[in-house]
Amino acid sequence: MSSLDAEPHAPGADAPRSPGPLLAIESSCDETAAAVIAADRSVLSSVVSSQAALHERFGGVVPEIASRAHVERILPVIREALAEANVTPTDLSAIAVVTHPGLVGSLLVGVTAAKTLAAVWDLPLIAVDHLRAHLYACRIAYGEEAFPACGLVVSGGHTNWYDCPDAVRATLIGSTIDDAAGEAFDKVARLLGLPYPGGPSVQQAAEHGDPTAVPLPRPMMNRPELAVSFSGLKTAVRYAALGNPNSPEVPAPPLGERRIADLAASFQAAAVDVLVGKCDLALKQTGRPTLLVGGGVAANRALRVGLTDLCERRGVRLCIAPMELCVDNAAMAGLAWESFERGEFAPLDCDVTPGLVRA
Template sequence: MRILGIETSCDETGIAIYDEKKGLVANQLYSQIDLHADYGGVVPELASRDHIRKTIPLIISALEEAKLTSKDIDGIAYTCGPGLVGALLVGSTIARALAYAWNIPAIGVHHMEGHLLAPMLEDNKPQFPFVALLISGGHTQLVRVDGIGKYQVLGESIDDAAGEAFDKTAKLLGLDYPGGAALSRLAEKGQANRFIFPRPMTDRPGLDFSFSGLKTFAANTINQAIKDEKILSEQTRADIAYAFQQAVVETIVIKCRRALKETSFNRLVIAGGVSANKQLRQSLGELMTQLKGEVFYPQTQFCTDNGAMIAYTGFIRLKNGETSPLALEVKPRWAMTELNSIT
């Protein structure tokens, strides 16, 4: 079985082909970062228009990369939600049209389930059950995973997601969009203990996150530093970036430790765009070493939105006999707990 995956939930157009016997045989990705950089964030209408321009050419490129034709494709998986409604409609419409024309089944995939299962593309796959940390610009969730579709949300962000807080704080520091990765690079030059940021919601029970206040604390710290220095020095910017990142990472580590203790699991899966953060990977690796457990990540290229995770997730569900109806439906908001479980 060969599945074509289409991802168009936000600002990246991802196309991939997953082969049941060979694994991933094609992976094409186009990022819209340059398109949205002038606006300091994703402009939904521009994102949708760019997906229209890029999706079909990338599908053709993916087929060429895999040395396949449309006749070799057995099913199509597309991101049905959550995401930007216009962007989702582009991928869904193209997927449904191709499935109808090629006379093959199609399945709408949950974007976050795609992220959650992205580590399954690696040779060292996590075994069920495990705790998953889904961490990106739009989501920060701790999920108990007992199997495909067997998900229980243990905790999530009640305001800004971690990736969103990274990007907003980076903007406050004058870094270009998207600023999360740039902030992490700047933090590598920072000095410890010059600025001390709070670890939000760690002084109370529970597994929910809150990063909005941390962003406000960063803004106040920057404003005070400007008053003290007149012109913010590069070292001060680096020290603030270091303190902010350290606060986010340590908060996440504390919550992950709690989740693992609560579930008695010794496997942790980290996925989503922020899972590429070096400091986060190192700190969670140290945590799992202390707990004598294992931590699993997707490759860096599969941390951000991509077609590979959609193709793989679609393969799992199509093989289980699931399909989506021809009538077009997208779900900008969609809880993972609504998904069917696979026994």
Template sequence: MPGPILGIETSCDETAASVLAADGTVRSNIITSQHRVHERFGGVVPELASRAHIESIENVSAEALQQAGLSWMDLTGIAVTQGPGLAGSLLVGVNYAKALAYALDIPLVGVSHLEGHIASAWLQDPAFPLPCVVLVVSGGHTHLYYKDITGQCRLLGATRDDAAGEAFDKGAQLLELGFPGGPAVDRLARLGNPEAIPFPRSSIRKGSLDFSFSGLKTALLYRLQKMDKQARAAQAADLAASYQEAIVAVLVEKSIAAVRSSGACALAVVGGVSANSRLRALLQQRALSESLQLSIPPLAYCTDNAAMIAAAGRQALLDGLYAPLDIDAKASLACSFSLSGPTG
């Protein structure tokens, strides 16, 4: 069994490092956000993100070790996000991890960002059961998977256009709520009526587990175009609440349908959008009424973090599936799911 593992995550606009102990428990989880760098642009600027990662990664990694009470020489392996993500951001993390692995003469493993999110479901609850359905819902991904008893995943459904997190961000832009959009919509929606405005809830076709959110964004745009500035201000909270409800209601219904059709009795929901307060509340209500076991990570493990990367990479290190020191960042890395089982 390996000793302490350092996880590194730089796929988008968070620079993160985490140390996992030999038994898989999280010893530290440090995240530096770039929101202030990007907020005036209304979204992530890839070049600025890369530069910010370069400025932060050494200090973030050192802080993770310090918080864990360890030195560099105590590490026995490194797990780094290899993709998918922004190419420049990924390069910073991958090259830093390769340099560390070479200097310390310890194994390196490249991890899919999606496999990391899936692994986060077991960080807080290592005994969460298999088989289960996993909803990965973030800024760039909205996927439903069936995770079997061996830990392997099979795709059940995915978005056909915008991801749920992207729909939140675009909605926030239309509502002029600033960046990042998801939390801004969530905050304002708490003051509104989620049933005030009947936004469309796409179901694709009967029985399909795929998602589509582009029509919802268009519906919000058309409604706002028909409203003057005063009306927009007066109905801002209701607009946010109703728009949010149209997203999260579909996420919940598709997830429950996936559980029923797969025969699983457990549901895990991971990714940045899983931090949404309304989504968490609806999931908890439905899980109770459906007698399902539900896993939603604590907020610290919902958004991009390195603990999930270390957790996903830990199994590869246990299995001796080391990466060569010439691995490259892959902005469109596909998931193999060979590393996504619960850690043991």
């Protein structure tokens, strides 16, 4: 009998006991993930199946390909997470699943699997906000003292700032008005002929370049509102790489290896300057003693250095999600324990919400 075929919980068992771990499922975009998290927020297992190779030739995520891959991978990933944690369904206290935001087809795969398992195993279902979970990854890594805090979620699909008075509440206070930071990295990588995903490839190329070689704008950096824009920066990189159609008499330098490295380094420096500058503004606005940072772009080394310097100057505690919790994963859905402890469960007819839920 496989771990997914175990008998459901016997109804009516009322003997008090400490809660067992919960199973968390994440399928919001292009990673199929499952994790088992104990009540003390320790991660007993975390399994992530990346689809990067499937989307590489397109330079970005193709929703239909992503959802089909989730269908193929969801049950093997869940089985592996349970086996790695050495638990069976009868050990579990709940099923947690990310329901928003994300790609609708991808979300539906994870939510359908979670609903089915919750019904078969007679377990409560908990809906998880993907963006709040990115911030909660810091709670898993640093403990309860991570809150209250100002939070930044910086990823391929989102660049958002939050005011977080505690682990449950997160009020959106600022965001990008166009491209997310990770999306800009992907588009610049494709422009420069670098591999997908763009974050790691731009960072690698930038290590061999001069961040001051190409003067690039820092859009909206010095404006008082907590908002950013990366479309103008992306366009400036395009003109520097391929030439400005408005000035055809001034050709762009050849796009050789050195030029690519300099453009990557200059773009990365500009993007980091903007993100760090707006984090400074968010800390001033909220007055919080801690800065939480999660999401795929939080793995960028230059951004980590810039945020470390900022927080040291301001006397603020910096909590950046560990590398393994920056990319989309299910361990960060340990956020579901906050709902479990409050008795807040989702009905089996709950639905997905693809767009951003503004708290």
